[in-house]
Amino acid sequence: MNRLMPRGEYLYTYAYTEDEKELCGLETRSFFGAGHTGKIIKSKTAVDPDRSPFMKERIDILFEEEGLEEIVDRASAISMEGQTFKVIFVKINGEPEAEKTLYDEKRAVESRIGKVIQGKADMQKPDIVFGLLPYEGRWYFGRYQLAEPVWFRHQKKPKQYSTALSTRVARVVANIAAPEIEGVRAIDPCCGIGTVLVEGLSMGIDIVGRDVNPLVVVGSRENIAHFGLSGEVVHGPIAEATGQFDVAIIDMPYNLYTSATPADQLSILSHAHRIAEKLIVVTLDNLDSMIAEAGYAITDRCIAKKAGFSREVVVCHRAQ
Structure with missing residues (x-):
């Protein structure tokens, strides 16, 4: 694959109940320090998402842009060199509730990015999974890892x-x-x-x-x-x-x-x-x-x- 340089920054998504909020918060502070709260955390600290029962995904950020169009343009420079791939619009994201992208629209965005990446897509068993996540007014794209419970x-x-x-x-x-x-x-x-x-x-x-x-x-x-x-x-x-x-x-x-x-x-x-x-x-x-x-x-x-x-x-x- 034409390897875009990782930035050394990560996005983590979390899921927890109200009863678990305090415990999750203490674990989060232990991993990332004070000030990191909510169900999406951006950090320069690398943590294996399998470690936490609350952590659902990790994206190793390759690039971020102000808009989706810029993400599509950057993704067109990726060459998979024989490896298969898949693109996921992450379900837990930072979109305002009133502006949430609907399911069909998310699939369309995934397809659009997938079509510009130079390589073969595989929806079942891809070699590499990419994640797309809007957060705090920016769009992030990178290597995706789903946590194993x-x-x-x-x-x-x-x-x-x-x-x-x-x-x-x-x-x-x-x-x-x-x-x-x-x-x-x-x-x-x-x-x-x-x-x-x-x-x-x-x-x-x-x-x-x-x-x-x-x-x-x-x-x-x-x-x-x-x-x-x-x-x-x-x-x-x-x-x-x-x-x-x-x-x-x-x-x-x-x-x-x-x-x-x-x-x-x-x-x-x-x-x-x-x-x-x-x-x-x-x-x-x-x-x-x-x-x-x-x-x-x-x-x-x-x-x-x-x-x-x-x-x-x-x-x-x-x-x-």
């Missing part, structure tokens, strides 16, 4: 735990903990059945787990192996954890078998401070005073809701 497959674990995080929430928590994967070491010292571990490992995060309950440790190992993943899960309390980690993820124990008293909670947080610079706490109760007593400062937070049941996700860093 990897987390969805992880719902069918051989071992289940009634109070475990959902796979969607667990995946987001892992992303908040390690938005950049390279060189990051993570630990889930109260890992339970391994829901966060499975999501983290499936994204390539270097994460280990441990738990005081020997039964769930066995179940966690089985779940990890079931999905063809490899990761360490140790039986024992966080007090016995050694080494240093960039981040610890703690879904605070609250079920019948491994419930934690306030003293236990403080101990867990204090030992996390000993081994990890950054801490993600998932909790039913407000633990702000304990987090401060353990030596952490809260830097971000949100409420994760589901069917009237809410957990708080708190992002912390060691206090200076």
Whole structure:
């Protein structure tokens, strides 16, 4: 293909419910920084769209123009050199509601651009997919990638735990903990059945787990192996954890078998401070005073809701 130079900018589209808005916002801030909101995000940060359960598509921007005519003109310079292609007018876009392009018009625009690209179109199994997206008064065109809902497959674990995080929430928590994967070491010292571990490992995060309950440790190992993943899960309390980690993820124990008293909670947080610079706490109760007593400062937070049941996700860093 006559390779137009990528600009190093990306457009991401999102889909979430009102209950998921806060959690999605925290994940978005973790990936892209403060100020990025809404269902379309433009950024110079490259994120694999498969990572987020809320992210639907990514366009690697090749060019942008004020109008569609200029996009068609630029597209005419593309030569596929034997590769097949397809053009998609992205459904989630920035058009004002009153000016939304109708379905038939979108197909006509796709066809018009496809006809000027030098190569063979293939609507079924193209080698390359291009995306067209109007946003904030501009038109964008680039390589298109549809997100694969990897987390969805992880719902069918051989071992289940009634109070475990959902796979969607667990995946987001892992992303908040390690938005950049390279060189990051993570630990889930109260890992339970391994829901966060499975999501983290499936994204390539270097994460280990441990738990005081020997039964769930066995179940966690089985779940990890079931999905063809490899990761360490140790039986024992966080007090016995050694080494240093960039981040610890703690879904605070609250079920019948491994419930934690306030003293236990403080101990867990204090030992996390000993081994990890950054801490993600998932909790039913407000633990702000304990987090401060353990030596952490809260830097971000949100409420994760589901069917009237809410957990708080708190992002912390060691206090200076």
